[in-house]
Amino acid sequence: MSIGCRDLRVSAGGRDLVSVPELDVAAGETLAVLGPNGAGKSTLLRALAYLGAASRTGSVLLDGRVATTAELRRAVAAVLQRPVLQRSSVLDNAAAGLRMRGERRGEARRRAGPWLDALGVAHLANRNARTLSGGEAQRVAIARALAVAPRVLLLDEPFTGLDATTRTDLLADLRAALDQQQAAVVLVTHDREEARALARRTALLVDGEIRQIGRTAAVLDTPADLECATLLGFTTQLPPALTGRDTTLVARPERCSPLADSTPPPPDTVVTDGVLRRAVPLGGATRLDVDTVTGPVTAITTADTAFTPGSPIRIAVATEHLRECAPAAAHDASVRNRT
Amino acid sequence: MDVLGDGLLEALRLLLTGDEDTWAITGLTLRVSFTATLIAFLFGVPAGALLALGRFRGRRVLHAVANTGMGLPPVVVGLFVTVLLWRSGPLGELGLLYTPTAMVIAQAAIATPIVTALTAAALQQVDPDFLLQMRALGATRFRAFGALLMEAKLPLLAAGMAGFGAVVSEVGAAQMVGGNLAGETRVLTTAAVLATSRGQFALAIAFGLVLLLIAFTVNLAITLAQHRQAAVR
Numbered sequence: 001m002s003i004g005c006r007d008l009r010v011s012a013g014g015r016d017l018v019s020v021p022e023l024d025v026a027a028g029e030t031l032a033v034l035g036p037n038g039a040g041k042s043t044l045l046r047a048l049a050y051l052g053a054a055s056r057t058g059s060v061l062l063d064g065r066v067a068t069t070a071e072l073r074r075a076v077a078a079v080l081q082r083p084v085l086q087r088s089s090v091l092d093n094a095a096a097g098l099r100m101r102g103e104r105r106g107e108a109r110r111r112a113g114p115w116l117d118a119l120g121v122a123h124l125a126n127r128n129a130r131t132l133s134g135g136e137a138q139r140v141a142i143a144r145a146l147a148v149a150p151r152v153l154l155l156d157e158p159f160t161g162l163d164a165t166t167r168t169d170l171l172a173d174l175r176a177a178l179d180q181q182q183a184a185v186v187l188v189t190h191d192r193e194e195a196r197a198l199a200r201r202t203a204l205l206v207d208g209e210i211r212q213i214g215r216t217a218a219v220l221d222t223p224a225d226l227e228c229a230t231l232l233g234f235t236t237q238l239p240p241a242l243t244g245r246d247t248t249l250v251a252r253p254e255r256c257s258p259l260a261d262s263t264p265p266p267p268d269t270v271v272t273d274g275v276l277r278r279a280v281p282l283g284g285a286t287r288l289d290v291d292t293v294t295g296p297v298t299a300i301t302t303a304d305t306a307f308t309p310g311s312p313i314r315i316a317v318a319t320e321h322l323r324e325c326a327p328a329a330a331h332d333a334s335v336r337n338r339t
Numbered sequence: 340m341d342v343l344g345d346g347l348l349e350a351l352r353l354l355l356t357g358d359e360d361t362w363a364i365t366g367l368t369l370r371v372s373f374t375a376t377l378i379a380f381l382f383g384v385p386a387g388a389l390l391a392l393g394r395f396r397g398r399r400v401l402h403a404v405a406n407t408g409m410g411l412p413p414v415v416v417g418l419f420v421t422v423l424l425w426r427s428g429p430l431g432e433l434g435l436l437y438t439p440t441a442m443v444i445a446q447a448a449i450a451t452p453i454v455t456a457l458t459a460a461a462l463q464q465v466d467p468d469f470l471l472q473m474r475a476l477g478a479t480r481f482r483a484f485g486a487l488l489m490e491a492k493l494p495l496l497a498a499g500m501a502g503f504g505a506v507v508s509e510v511g512a513a514q515m516v517g518g519n520l521a522g523e524t525r526v527l528t529t530a531a532v533l534a535t536s537r538g539q540f541a542l543a544i545a546f547g548l549v550l551l552l553i554a555f556t557v558n559l560a561i562t563l564a565q566h567r568q569a570a571v572r
Contacts, residue, residue, distance in 0.1 A: 100478035
């Protein structure tokens with residue numbers, strides 16, 4: 001089953017928190033909604049399921065038809081950012097979604113069991129859910145949602161607060177679990193790697209608007225505007241005044257390298273002059289914060305640097321790593337980069 | 340000391356030999372107080388849920404009112420219910436004054452704010468996203484609310500017990516609206532007051548012991564439930 005929305009707006013205090021003219025996620029597809037904190041990601045996710053008491057206008061579609069709240073309840077299962085588990089055993093928690101849909105306890109437990117196994121927490125089935133670690137609890141919450149065999153699965157930053165190893169394992173287990181279902185999945189996240197690992201398409205949400213949507217690899221590599229660029233890690237921004245180009249060029253700091261005074265710039269590079277404000281050791285690399293005539297520029301290098309704060313420095317970026325970007329102010333409500 | 344010792348012995352004899360009046364009074368006490376608690380539960384749980392979960396103007400003021408109501412003097416409640424049910428009062432035509440029904444009404448009025456305030460406190464202890472998560476799993480409002488009550492079942496049980504404890508032990512309202520009529524509206528507390536005033540200390544102590552037994556049983560039940568809950572945590 002596909003899910004989508006038309007002219008979906010969520011407002012509070014006379015201000016639009018989210019405004020999405022159009023969004024569609026096909027059955028079996030995973031869409032990542034990537035955005036910074038406060039962009040309205042969770043609000044959008046809840047609006048898609050008609051959850052919460054926020055003021056909403058517009059419509060949510062299931063298989064192209066405007067859905068009622070009751071239809072959404074049957075079709076959708078959502079995993080909130082923080083696992084909210086009941087005061088009972090892990091197995092009963094995993095069965096809770098089915099119980100909430102009217103299934104008898106025994107049958108709900110029988111159907112939930114395999115999902116605990118798929119998420120790697122079957123050995124905890126008889127434990128009290130209140131004794132679980134954060135990662136275990138999130139696995140149970142995901143198993144609980146998958147157990148209802150939802151036709152639409154909404155995931156609200158399910159990996160937040162997990163340590164790196166737990167997160168990587170859970171990502172892999174979730175990917176495998178999603179492959180077993182034909183659900184339309186919307187994953188809200190602020191982490192690019194999660195989008196890359198799980199989603200075929202990615203939408204960038206900034207200030208409640210989808211600024212960019214398309215295939216994940218393309219979106220993550222070609223920011224549409226400066227705010228998208230910042231969100232995607234293209235934080236080194238070279239305005240026209242610095243480069244002589246028509247538009248601002250952006251690059252990832254790790255693609256920018258310092259040049260020694262005497263070194264001629266390599267071919268096909270853009271070189272920027274500035275003054276080193278500070279060098280920040282990052283463990284195995286160094287971040288160089290450079291002041292230029294148009295503002296700060298950042299480079300990350302793994303090479304040994306002899307630059308001292310206050311000294312002149314040249315930053316070179318290969319043109320293949322530069323992307324042209326429209327200023328965010330020039331952005332209109334239309335969604336760009338559809339692919 | 341003799342009075343107390345003899346009183347205790349006589350009280351035990353009364354209870355163990357199955358004094359008919361004592362057991363009749365105990366039966367009426369339990370019936371009136373349990374009914375009043377049940378009514379308080381029926382009104383107090385939804386009201387408490389509204390205070391805990393509702394989003395409306397004046398919610399905090401109402402919450403404060405409910406909290407204040409926990410300390411409602413039974414005599415004041417008895418006075419108001421008496422005035423309402425008095426022959427020339429607004430509900431006088433019902434002829435309920437000096438009946439067990441009047442006592443149930445008064446005791447329900449005492450217990451309802453207690454159940455309301457404690458229910459609100461109980462539900463506020465549950466994760467604020469609990470209802471949302473249950474809805475997000477496909478629950479109807481009704482099922483989600485049922486799951487919330489189950490999640491807070493122990494503190495809700497405590498709320499009911501607190502309400503029961505308050506009404507089973509009060510004497511002011513029972514005396515005023517019931518009239519302490521022998522065989523009709525005499526309950527343990529009013530009977531104990533009467534027996535004491537007549538110098539029948541053994542009888543008064545017997546009534547007191549039964550009251551204590553009831554209080555102990557109620558508290559034992561909730562303590563055991565709490566320990567069971569703690570054991571599975």
